[in-house]
Structures are given as structure tokens and as C-alpha cells.
Amino acid sequence: MALRRARLVAFDTGSWTAAVRLDGSAAAVFENVAVSRALPAAEMVPGRRLLIDTGDHRHPADAVVIAAW
16 A cells, blocks of 8 residues: 545546646646545545555556545
8 A cells, every 4th residue: 555645636526536636746637536435525625635545556546535634
């Protein structure tokens, strides 16, 4: 398990996924990152700081947002 910090770019309540920009990556935005259902939709506002569990590094689709502050 590897944890990364990021900022929320956008949140989709229909699919409960996010677009995120990892810290240290000014241009790259990762789309369709799963968001833990334990996080309330009201907390998922653009610009919010996030903690992401990247899971298995060989499979970027395994990443999930696990915290917001």
C-alpha cells in the first residue's frame, strides 16, 4: 500500500469517482479515481486536500480516495 496526497479537481456523485491532481504534478489530472463511500459527498468540493491509497502500482485503477480535509 502506498499513500499519496492530492487535491480534488472534480467529483461525480453518480459514479462516486473523482478527478485528482497528485501533489508534485502540476499538469497531470487522474480521472475516475474511486472514492470511499465513507466520505460524505458534501466534503468532496474542488480544491480539497485528499489522501489516496494507490494500491498495486502496476494497476492504477486500484487507487481509491480514503480521506479528505
